[in-house]
Amino acid sequence: MTVAAELRSRTQELLAAHPPLETGRLDFLKARFDAGLAWVHYPEGLGGLGAPRTLQAVVDAELEAAGAPDNDPRRIGIGLGMAAPTILGFGTEEQKRRFLRPLWTGEEVWCQLFSEPGAGSDLAALGTRAVRDGDEWVVDGQKVWTSSAHLARWAILIARTDADVPKHRGITYFICDMTDPGVEVRPLRQITGEAEFNEVFLTGVRIPDSRRLGEIGEGWKVAQTTLMNERVSIGGMRIPREGGMIGPVSRTWRERPELRTHDLHQRLLKLWIEAEVARLTGERLRQQLVAGQPGPEGSGMKLAFARLNQEISGLEVELLGEEGLLYDDWTMRRPELVDFTGRDAGYRYLRSKGNSIEGGTSEVLLNIVAERVLGLPSEPRTDKDVAWKDLAR
Amino acid sequence: MTDLLYSEEEKALRAAVRDLLTDHCDAASVIARTESGTPHDPELWKALTEGMGLAGLLVPEAQGGQGATHREAAVVLEELGRAVAPVPYLTSAVVATEALLACEGDAAAELLAALASGRTVGALAVALNAGPGGAYKAVRHEDGALHGELTGIADAAAADVLLVPAEDGALYAVDADAVTISPQVSLDLTRPVAKVTFEGARARRVTSDGAAAVRRALSAGAGLLASEQLGLAEWSLTETVRYLKERKQFNRPVGGFQALKHRLAQLWLEVVHTRAAARNAADALAKGGDDTDVAVAVAQAYAAPVAVHAAEEALQLHAGIGMTWEHPVHLYLKRAKADSIAYGTAGAHRETLAGLVDLQAPQSN
Numbered sequence: 001m002t003v004a005a006e007l008r009s010r011t012q013e014l015l016a017a018h019p020p021l022e023t024g025r026l027d028f029l030k031a032r033f034d035a036g037l038a039w040v041h042y043p044e045g046l047g048g049l050g051a052p053r054t055l056q057a058v059v060d061a062e063l064e065a066a067g068a069p070d071n072d073p074r075r076i077g078i079g080l081g082m083a084a085p086t087i088l089g090f091g092t093e094e095q096k097r098r099f100l101r102p103l104w105t106g107e108e109v110w111c112q113l114f115s116e117p118g119a120g121s122d123l124a125a126l127g128t129r130a131v132r133d134g135d136e137w138v139v140d141g142q143k144v145w146t147s148s149a150h151l152a153r154w155a156i157l158i159a160r161t162d163a164d165v166p167k168h169r170g171i172t173y174f175i176c177d178m179t180d181p182g183v184e185v186r187p188l189r190q191i192t193g194e195a196e197f198n199e200v201f202l203t204g205v206r207i208p209d210s211r212r213l214g215e216i217g218e219g220w221k222v223a224q225t226t227l228m229n230e231r232v233s234i235g236g237m238r239i240p241r242e243g244g245m246i247g248p249v250s251r252t253w254r255e256r257p258e259l260r261t262h263d264l265h266q267r268l269l270k271l272w273i274e275a276e277v278a279r280l281t282g283e284r285l286r287q288q289l290v291a292g293q294p295g296p297e298g299s300g301m302k303l304a305f306a307r308l309n310q311e312i313s314g315l316e317v318e319l320l321g322e323e324g325l326l327y328d329d330w331t332m333r334r335p336e337l338v339d340f341t342g343r344d345a346g347y348r349y350l351r352s353k354g355n356s357i358e359g360g361t362s363e364v365l366l367n368i369v370a371e372r373v374l375g376l377p378s379e380p381r382t383d384k385d386v387a388w389k390d391l392a393r
Numbered sequence: 394m395t396d397l398l399y400s401e402e403e404k405a406l407r408a409a410v411r412d413l414l415t416d417h418c419d420a421a422s423v424i425a426r427t428e429s430g431t432p433h434d435p436e437l438w439k440a441l442t443e444g445m446g447l448a449g450l451l452v453p454e455a456q457g458g459q460g461a462t463h464r465e466a467a468v469v470l471e472e473l474g475r476a477v478a479p480v481p482y483l484t485s486a487v488v489a490t491e492a493l494l495a496c497e498g499d500a501a502a503e504l505l506a507a508l509a510s511g512r513t514v515g516a517l518a519v520a521l522n523a524g525p526g527g528a529y530k531a532v533r534h535e536d537g538a539l540h541g542e543l544t545g546i547a548d549a550a551a552a553d554v555l556l557v558p559a560e561d562g563a564l565y566a567v568d569a570d571a572v573t574i575s576p577q578v579s580l581d582l583t584r585p586v587a588k589v590t591f592e593g594a595r596a597r598r599v600t601s602d603g604a605a606a607v608r609r610a611l612s613a614g615a616g617l618l619a620s621e622q623l624g625l626a627e628w629s630l631t632e633t634v635r636y637l638k639e640r641k642q643f644n645r646p647v648g649g650f651q652a653l654k655h656r657l658a659q660l661w662l663e664v665v666h667t668r669a670a671a672r673n674a675a676d677a678l679a680k681g682g683d684d685t686d687v688a689v690a691v692a693q694a695y696a697a698p699v700a701v702h703a704a705e706e707a708l709q710l711h712a713g714i715g716m717t718w719e720h721p722v723h724l725y726l727k728r729a730k731a732d733s734i735a736y737g738t739a740g741a742h743r744e745t746l747a748g749l750v751d752l753q754a755p756q757s758n
Contacts, residue, residue, distance in 0.1 A: 254753075283669070377646050
């Protein structure tokens with residue numbers, strides 16, 4: 001039997017033993033994890049079967065056809081996309097067994113305590129300190145832009161454990177219990193009026209050494225795994241023509257001829273073409289991946305979509321004229337998901353301003369393209385051999 | 394489904410064309426040729442057509458061609474663009490050939506086979522700036538002969554035969570030695586335009602529906618021009634990156650300065666997008682589905698400004714050297730700018746697209 005056929009038959013066995021319509025959602029998800037059908041490429045006992053990653057699609061298609069519940073991957077995206085691969089790559093056996101199952105079923109939500117007010121794009125300059133005290137570490141500092149912190153049970157955390165060595169070498173990676181005393185989550189109200197993100201204040205938080213991920217001082221290396229997985233998860237989806245933000249503005253244009261002007265017409269057509277070409281580029285990238293020839297194009301997708309989203313939504317606000325002077329709702333809300341299509345153009349315009357900042361600013365991504373794809377020289381690094389404590393801040 | 398990748402055969406074809414151009418079409422000789430009075434390179438044309446059979450890619454085997462598709466022709470054009478090759482490939486092997494593919498009858502078939510062999514060069518006598526669906530000038534047909542004057546005819550100087558739209562709606566074939574072809578001083582030295590004067594030139598009718606033939610020819614020309622623009626933009630980016638890694642100022646390679654790195658990364662992004670758009674148009678033309686007109690309009694509207702931007706960036710970032718006649722960047726800038734007008738401007742293609750995807754202009758007052 002081929003691996004794909006075996007996966008198909010295992011999926012059918014799961015469905016027979018736990019008919020989705022008669023089984024509770026959580027029970028079904030637990031059974032799916034235990035059957036090794038959560039992440040087929042993970043090891044046995046940890047939600048997988050050691051099968052090729054690409055065959056996950058086989059399982060997903062069978063389950064979808066049977067109407068099986070999913071684990072709400074958008075809501076638990078940080079856990080799935082970032083914490084899980086990092087725990088798999090660097091965790092102890094005990095950590096993997098403890099954390100991966102409730103992470104995958106969504107029983108435990110994760111957040112990421114990386115960004116700091118004083119670090120930004122220079123993430124390795126972070127200043128949150130972790131000081132060893134017997135079998136525990138005592139953590140003090142402030143994190144920011146933390147999605148889901150108010151919902152999260154656990155966090156992946158990077159903190160400075162040695163200030164006397166250059167910045168990349170003095171960082172250690174931890175799993176932080178968000179229910180611990182000393183963890184304070186405050187909503188961070190943003191430009192849109194809602195509080196999608198949080199500030200997290202860590203005051204004397206005690207983390208047992210058994211929740212360290214990787215070696216002391218090796219936290220930057222571990223974080224690279226997390227960040228690499230973050231970028232991969234952005235921009236890989238297949239979308240139909242007019243599937244992105246160009247859709248709502250095109251519909252408004254068709255339905256509201258009284259709003260049309262010649263200037264906006266030219267700009268709309270130009271953006272429509274750029275959106276279509278970006279879509280084709282994404283499709284080409286996908287075809288390359290399927291053919292086993294990944295190209296460097298992926299590095300540019302986030303850049304392109306960030307700019308397009310901003311320009312398209314900006315155009316839409318102008319198109320609406322008098323209505324563009326209005327905003328749907330400034331109430332401070334705490335959305336679990338970013339909802340681009342359920343809200344008005346003004347919201348889209350303001351929220352998309354974050355697209356060129358979150359997950360790596362466009363400026364940083366342009367440097368990455370220039371250096372890694374085009375092979376241009378890197379900027380001179382004046383911080384390379386300087387101890388963190390001696391850096392200009 | 395749309396196939397946006399290159400097949401193994403297409404990659405092999407690219408390698409073969411690139412090898413040939415490396416040996417027979419270096420920048421210095423292209424520059425020298427532009428001043429020689431014979432801007433086209435007949436030896437290179439012979440190697441591409443008689444040697445490799447490339448003029449017949451779009452022609453079915455039964456009609457004397459190679460029976461390939463627009464996908465392969467697009468790959469050839471990428472390489473010709475990368476070399477700013479002074480050969481009438483786009484004008485003869487694509488545009489004139491497509492016009493004849495729309496025609497029936499012996500006169501058209503005979504001419505098609507001759508163009509496919511490459512021994513005869515054809516040119517559509519429509520000004521290079523006319524786009525698919527746009528207006529173009531026709532000449533007067535009277536008693537089996539043509540009378541009038543046409544300007545802006547690309548590669549007419551290299552042509553053996555002209556395909557000429559007449560006011561009666563038909564398309565005629567006219568031998569080049571039956572007309573007067575006066576070269577115009579062209580912005581693009583490697584694809585020169587000419588004035589063609591008809592003073593009772595004997596003409597053979599190839600189709601009575603000249604409009605359909607011209608439209609098909611210009612659509613293929615616009616769609617595949619995107620591949621030439623891709624090659625041109627890629628050359629501009631690659632050469633500029635190479636130069637900026639070597640050139641030192643302020644005790645550093647110039648390519649290490651962030652302001653320039655960002656500009657080059659941005660250009661790379663545009664080139665990557667152009668490849669997707671150009672492949673999509675080539676694939677759509679090859680398959681001939683309902684979506685072809687959208688694919689062509691999108692590709693040409695997107696690729697034309699990118700090619701110009703790439704050549705302009707190449708010139709600026711080569712700085713003083715870019716302004717010299719010896720450095721080939723000017724050939725690319727001239728070709729890119731002329732290409733941005735050829736077969737319809739980006740603006741004209743956007744207007745076409747507005748009708749195709751139901752994004753209508755405001756009602757005029």
